Amino acid sequence: MQGHGYAPPQQRRPPTGVLVLLRVIFVAVAILSIGFLSWVATLRAAIVTRRRGDWWVFGGSLAVLGVSFGFLATDHTDDFSTVNGNIGMAILLLNAAACAGYFLYADIRHHRPYVPGYPPPPAQGVNYGYPQGPSPYAATVPQTPAAPAPQMxxxxxxxxxxxxxxxxxxxAELDELSDYLRQHPGRTDGGHEGGR
Structure with missing residues (x-):
């Protein structure tokens, strides 16, 4: 029998309470560690979404953390009161805020529920056996043209x-088979016609 094959597995959305709890935990880790563990939030976003861009953001957060450590390492005071210490702490705190914000953005975007009337989120992978043409939902999204652009x-x-x-x-073949079976009723003695 021929057909389209198996549909790709659909990922189930975790309960909303679990998502909110995880978001609170990862944002708290980034902020309460004063930015030293801000990379944990971007790592979580990269693992969950499995998007290349999120892995780049994770790598960038590690690089920014290294730069801030470089500034902090050149400050030899106890309270980081020199210019290098202030720059290092500012970078560390800004990185914490940026990582927490990006984590929330990526996690909410990944787990958003499907809203009727808008296109579904792009599927991960290729749907083998299905047409790869334009989405039938493309015409349902309202388009707002830019002010100077001419109307197309x-x-x-x-x-x-x-x-x-x-x-x-x-x-047609099923109709023929149905007609044949009506004309030749089955035998009750269990015999088969012509070895079939």
Missing amino acids: PVPPPPPQRPAPARIDQVR
């Missing part, structure tokens, strides 16, 4: 294509 006419959606010939062929 929107082409009408392509007409619905008829059912494939294969479906019509299978339907």
